[in-house]
Amino acid sequence: MATEYGHGYAYRSERPHRLPAGLRAPFEARGWRQFGYVLLSLPVAIVLFCWTVTMVSLGAGLLVTFLGIPVLAAALAGCRGFGALERARARALLGLRVADPEPLRPAKPGPVAWTGAVLKSGSSWRQALYTLLLFPWAVFSFSVVVTFWSVGWSLLTYPLWFWVFPVYAGQGGLQLYGDSHHSVYLDNPFEIGLAALVGLALTLAGPWLVRALTSVDGLLVRGLLGPSPLSARVVELESDRGVVVDTAAADLRRIERALHDGAQARLAGLAMDLGLAKEKLRDDPRAAARLVEEAHGEVKTALQELRDLARGIHPAVLTDRGLDAALSAVASRCAVPVRVEVDLPARPAPAIEGIAYFTVSELLRNVGEHSGARTASVDVWRSEDRLLLQVSDDGRGGADPARGSGLAGLAARLDAVDGVLVVDSPPGGPTRVTAELPWRG
Structure with missing residues (x-):
């Protein structure tokens, strides 16, 4: 018997009755x-x-x-x-x-x-x-x-x-x-x-x-x-709006922490190193050159962190080349070999495209960190007025949104835009996560 948890399903066996119904x-x-x-x-x-x-x-x-x-x-x-x-x-x-x-x-x-x-x-x-x-x-x-x-x-x-x-x-x-x-x-x-x-x-x-x-x-x-369909829809939209607001606030806090703990701290240290190099430039040119060289390395690291942060906000490859190229780039950075297949007649609306990108990114991150899989696959296609995403892996399985994992937050984000997340992950694997989003061209 299947028991629904949010948008995913966890399966449990039920003892059969001795008498027919x-x-x-x-x-x-x-x-x-x-x-x-x-x-x-x-x-x-x-x-x-x-x-x-x-x-x-x-x-x-x-x-x-x-x-x-x-x-x-x-x-x-x-x-x-x-x-x-x-x-x-x-x-x-x-x-x-x-x-x-x-x-x-x-x-x-x-x-x-x-x-x-x-x-x-x-x-x-x-x-x-x-x-x-x-x-x-x-x-x-x-x-x-x-x-x-x-x-x-x-x-x-x-x-x-x-x-x-x-x-x-x-x-x-x-x-x-x-x-x-x-x-x-x-x-x-x-x-x-x-x-x-x-x-x-x-x-x-x-x-x-x-x-x-x-x-x-x-x-x-x-x-x-019961409530009228219109009032029920209003309540649903109010709830979804709250989820969107909370998600946006969480993203802003994440960006602020990333800037404060990463690039900002490195740039502050870089400024101090360049100040010391400036003071030692006349008295000890070699020490100043060494400080400048270290600062140059810090600049490269800070630039890479800023690129990663910008990619996490909205990657340029997604805007320029669409889901196929963007998801291929994400798959190339995954710790598990990933096959990507995108079959779309056209590009969806930018908002839906962005949600699809971050959904697959989060699922592939889970595959790389928690699944123990050897291979994974990403399939994206359109069915009537729905955009469907499916991420599969041959890992250990057992993923359950009811345990408060990142899947629960992902399901809430999709629900805010009338999307659905279905998780099929029996113990021992394989795991198949399917996401549905409304198609808006």
Whole structure:
């Protein structure tokens, strides 16, 4: 069974059941919880339907006196409260976790602003619609499920209680049909056994019927009691914006540390060495020449560090020649031999190209430092409106974004631009990391 961690997957084995799903379904707790959900839905639906119809009708009738507005607001507020209870019921009995809808945001404190916020909230009206739609659906599902289960279990256990009819009712068995001329009873061993087999079939099919009906309840809860797609997208974009801001701040701190600890420190030492060389130029030309030579070496080192830093910010080869050349340059610096294959009909947008470059750079750095691989490969291609990157190696495997490694941060960066990172790295290898990015030309 695959368990999702962020954008990657970690695989674990699950002990197989001794009974097939069709035979164990009537005895599983999940099926009985769903059955309980259907049974509770009818009384709950009656209460919710009566509340909404009564309060909305009263509010609509009182609109001419201006008292209808607060009554309508109270009706919708009650529906929001019922919605919270219904989400909790679905979570407890169906295992369905639905996020709360967007909260009310009054323009200013006070009952008037609150009333306006309730009436203008789309989620309030959706939850009121839920209370109206739940009633007919609950009546239908309750009738079907109770009939199906009661008939199924009654026929399945019929061999245990058929004796009640000849002893207490004066007839051979359960009557299927009867009129003034003849009657049909289940009163011989063949018919009793056949009834039990029919009951067994109905009993085994019952949990699957309940599951199908409660899936419709799940759709109602998700669609009407949860956040709207627009508000969910706004929350996602706000989260992604936070990730982008944090990433940019982290990059700036990294650049500042690299400058302070590297090139800046070397340039400060270079200035001191040149100052000493200037003082010794007349008195000790040889010592001054030696200091100048050492300073020349420091200059070369500082220039190399600045080049590496500039390459880490945005390499010139990426801007000038595109992903193929830039990734080939990265692969040439990797400690593991890397095959690079880029098959793109055109260059993506510079922002996407930059994210793709740094994604592959980070993955190859992980390959070189942690995988123990002998070879690796990088493949880049376009599929419809997605840019796909895949980095594979024959190392020891076991990479898991859930352990807080660099893969988790990489997945967060990709998610900020609607990207996806999928990690397939079983213990013992091989490892295959696939990244998807939106194609923007």
